[in-house]
Amino acid sequence: MCRLVVTTSRNPTAELRAQAEQWARRLGTKSVARSARRLATIAADENVPGVLVIGAARPTYYEPASSLEYFFHPSMAKVRIHNIKTGRGDPMITAMSLTGGDQVLDCTLGRAADAIVASWVVGPRGKVVGIEKVPIIAQMAIAGLQDYEISPADVAEAMRRIKAYQADYNEYLSNCPDNEFDIVYFDPIFDEPLERSLAIVPLRVLADDEPVGAGAIEQALQVARRGVVIKQRVGTGLWDELPFSVELISGSSSRIEYGVIKP
Ligand SMILES: C[S@@+](CC[C@H](N)C(=O)[O-])C[C@H]1O[C@@H](n2cnc3c(N)ncnc32)[C@H](O)[C@@H]1O
Known part of the structure; x- marks a missing residue:
């Protein structure tokens, strides 16, 4: 079972939507439209724990049920x-x-x-x-x-x-x-x-x-x-x-x- 779907931030540009499609392909999952939905709603609708959000600032992965948030940074x-x-x-x-x-x-x-x-x-x-x-x-x-x-x-x-x-x-x-x-x-x-x-x-x-x-x-x-x-x-x-x-x-x-x- 796939454990995440990919979406965009709200009101995405065409470029962000295209990036979301690319991320979905790399992760072997699907990209779904954000519309006005909250992330918890997307997770529930798609029956997955995780949602990767492609935004202008950076991609961020969320698991709404546990408030987990993960993004890349080079730490120390x-x-x-x-x-x-x-x-x-x-x-x-x-x-x-x-x-x-x-x-x-x-x-x-x-x-x-x-x-x-x-x-x-x-x-x-x-x-x-x-x-x-x-x-x-x-x-x-x-x-x-x-x-x-x-x-x-x-x-x-x-x-x-x-x-x-x-x-x-x-x-x-x-x-x-x-x-x-x-x-x-x-x-x-x-x-x-x-x-x-x-x-x-x-x-x-x-x-x-x-x-x-x-x-x-x-x-x-x-x-x-x-x-x-x-x-x-x-x-x-x-x-x-x-x-x-x-x-x-x-x-x-x-x-x-x-x-x-x-x-
Ligand atoms: C403590 S973290 C490493 C942190 C890293 N040294 C850094 O500087 O950010 C351990 C990582 O190894 C990965 N890992 C565990 N088993 C692995 C395996 N068999 N093959 C590749 N990666 C693995 C884990 O998923 C995790 O991301």
Whole structure:
């Protein structure tokens, strides 16, 4: 069953209606006329929980029953890039030992903040590919990475260079040639949320919350020339469950850490 329909803001231009049709095709669903209807009415009429609204400002996804609202924004990417520029560094980049020209596969793209920081560091000579399984999150990221207006120009360029795809990383990894990337990265949904991460709440609700298993890491180790990096909450049981030796790097808060596994 399709879980969403696409519509426009009220009184749409022909251009917005055409964009709504394109979004519907990309998401494998239908576009419906907004008319004077409230979003809750459209959701009820169409028997779906979600409505993606194509408006002049940005596409926004709503689930009226729970007041969930989701749109693309690059979260802390700009601040993190500023930290790197001003010599304060970034723990994810440290864990990846990332430098200009490197190639990164981000298996859990989400809102792409991590991918944007990685893309800025690897620069135009490098490559970042981002994979996201959940269609609405993936399509928002694919469009947002191309269209989101942001300054300075080097951050916008880092966003535009990312190659983002809607796919399941298990499938993508199994079709990827050996040693295709320097680093393969996973940032799975934590089993217990960090209370302060309010910005991530809508993403958390929509996301696939499958934990990263040993099988996916095994495949990632085939694909990664230098290492697999996994972000986790401190105190996770994951490291003890894995049959690999894991080096731990502290994260940006005392509650986050990165596990680095070498091939
Ligand atoms: C915590 S979020 C990642 C946030 C991201 N690092 C960022 O900077 O915005 C985890 C994402 O991985 C996605 N995901 C989970 N399992 C996946 C899979 N098998 N293949 C691709 N994406 C997956 C989830 O839907 C979610 O969007």
